[in-house]
Each structure stands twice: as structure tokens, then as C-alpha cells.
Amino acid sequence: xxxxxxxxxxxxxxxxxxxxxxxxxxxxxxxxxxxxxxxxxxxxxxxxxxxxxxxxxxxxxxxxxxxxxxxxxxxxxxxxxxxxxxxxxxxxxxxxxxxxxxxxxxxxxxxxxxxxxxxxxxxxxxxxxxxxxxxxxxxxxxxxxxxxxxxxxxxxxxxxxxxxxxxxxxxxxxxxxxxxxxxxxxxxxxxxxxxxxxxxxxxxxxxxxxxxxxxxxxxxxxxx
Numbered sequence: 538x539x540x541x542x543x544x545x546x547x548x549x550x551x552x553x554x555x556x557x558x559x560x561x562x563x564x565x566x567x568x569x570x571x572x573x574x575x576x577x578x579x580x581x582x583x584x585x586x587x588x589x590x591x592x593x594x595x596x597x598x599x600x601x602x603x604x605x606x607x608x609x610x611x612x613x614x615x616x617x618x619x620x621x622x623x624x625x626x627x628x629x630x631x632x633x634x635x636x637x638x639x640x641x642x643x644x645x646x647x648x649x650x651x652x653x654x655x656x657x658x659x660x661x662x663x664x665x666x667x668x669x670x671x672x673x674x675x676x677x678x679x680x681x682x683x684x685x686x687x688x689x690x691x692x693x694x695x696x697x698x699x700x701x702x703x704x705x706x707x708x709x710x711x712x713x714x715x716x717x718x719x720x721x722x723x724x725x726x727x728x729x730x731x732x733x734x735x736x737x738x739x740x741x742x743x744x745x746x747x748x749x750x751x752x753x754x755x756x757x758x759x760x761x
Contacts, residue, residue, distance in 0.1 A: 571641045578619075578634040578642065585623035585630055587644045591615050594640025595715070599723075600632045609723035610675060612637060612716060618667070623647050624654070625668050637720070682726045690725040691735045692760055695745065699754055710754040 569592060572578055578589060581600055589596075596619055599609040610632060613619055619634055624647070654661040681690050695712070703710040718736070719729040739745045744760050746753040754760055 568644045569641055570644060571639065572636040574636055574638050576636050578636065579630050580633050581630055583630045585620065585627050585647065587646055588618055588620040588623060588650055589634070590618050590643040590645065592641040592643050594642075595637040596640055596642070597635045597637050597720075597723075598632055599635070607723070608726075609720075610678075611671070612720055612724065614715070621664065621668055621671075624650060624664055678725075687725075687727045687731050688735050690727065691721070691732060692739075694721060694725050695752060695754060696757065696760065698752070699757055703754070708756045710757050712752040712754070713750060714752065715750075 572594075578596065591613060593615055595615075596613045596617075597609055598611045598613065598619055599607055601607055620630075622631070650664075654664060681693060685693070698712045698714065699710045702714065703712050705711075716724075718732045722729045722732045725732075736745070736747060739760075740747065744755055746755070
């Protein structure tokens with residue numbers, strides 16, 4: 538696996554596997570809940586009792602520094618799960634989960650998930666892989682924030698997204714995304730204006746093209 542490809546983990550759509558109304562043994566206990574834009578699903582220090590599967594919408598995972606500044610760890614979309622660190626022994630939440638748009642999630646209790654994992658070794662492997670990759674993603678993000686300038690962080694973000702989400706078309710790589718410049722800025726630890734300036738420079742240099750729906754990397758080997 539490419540060591541840079543750690544911003545996203547979408548190759549395994551666990552929602553399709555885990556959503557309780559699709560799991561025979563717990564189908565009668567499933568619960569969907571809709572959160573308005575800006576509403577918290579859970580907050581830091583809350584007891585970890587469930588994992589959550591995104592049926593529709595987007596969720597932001599992050600925490601707050603002592604000065605109140607928000608640090609965004611990831612932005613998750615339909616088909617992804619969050620709160621999964623409870624499986625690894627997290628008793629209370631170490632971060633918050635907040636709806637970026639109106640978002641519907643499917644709730645699965647920790648006890649139900651543990652039972653499913655006990656009965657399904659392949660599922661256990663997927664969950665553990667997810668936890669491991671997300672921890673590695675956080676380590677990589679910290680490395681980029683400490684040692685790389687803003688331009689490099691934008692480029693690495695695009696390369697990571699291309700690896701997980703990109704569609705090849707000749708030399709070009711097309712990345713469909715709903716992330717705004719502000720959301721990208723939050724993920725890589727810089728300002729929206731800086732992200733916009735760098736993306737415009739890359740476009741002027743004919744390295745990328747972009748609009749509100751997608752990025753096109755003209756030749757990923759030249760993107761540096």
C-alpha cells in the first residue's frame with residue numbers, strides 16, 4: 538500500500554456490511570437518527586456506547602485545543618463508520634463528531650458489534666484494519682503538519698485522495714469530492730485563503746484543474 542494514501546479509508550464500505558437492518562440477528566433493533574447541520578453526534582468525554590454508520594450526509598471528527606481552536610481529524614461520508622475506537626477499548630470519547638450537513642446515521646451498539654466480530658473473523662479483520670489505518674493516518678497528518686509547508690500539504694492531500702478516490706483516464710486522475718476549500722484547509726491545518734491560492738497556482742501551472750465537484754490531476758507524476 539502507498540504510504541501516502543492514508544487520508545481516506547473508503548475501500549471497505551462497512552455500512553453495507555454492518556447496518557443492523559441488513560444483519561439478520563439484530564435487524565429488529567436497528568435505529569436511524571438524523572442530525573441537523575452543526576449538531577453534535579457526540580462530544581469529547583462522553584461514554585463510548587455505540588459505533589455509527591453514515592447512511593447519508595457527512596460527519597466531521599475533531600477536537601478542540603485549550604484555546605478553543607477546532608482541529609479537524611477527518612471528514613467522513615456516506616458508507617463510512619465512526620466511533621470505532623470503542624472497539625479498541627476507548628471508554629470515553631477523545632474527540633467530537635459533528636454533522637457537516639444534515640446527516641442520517643445508523644446506530645450499532647458496542648455489544649452488538651462485538652458479537653458480530655466474534656462470529657465473523659473476516660469482519661473482525663476489516664474493523665481492526667480500519668482502526669489501524671486511521672491511527673496511521675493521524676500519525677502521517679502530524680508528520681505533515683510539523684515538517685511540511687502548506688503547499689506540500691495541499692499536494693500530498695491531492696495525491697492521497699487520488700490514490701483512494703481517483704479514477705484514471707489516460708494520464709489524468711479524476712477525483713470527485715464534496716469537500717470545500719475550507720474543509721480541506723481544516724484537514725491539513727492551514728487557512729482557506731492559502732488552500733485557494735495554492736490550488737489556483739497549481740491550475741495556472743497546468744498541474745491540476747478543479748471545480749466544485751472534482752479535481753483533475755493532469756499527470757500525478759508531475760505533481761510536486
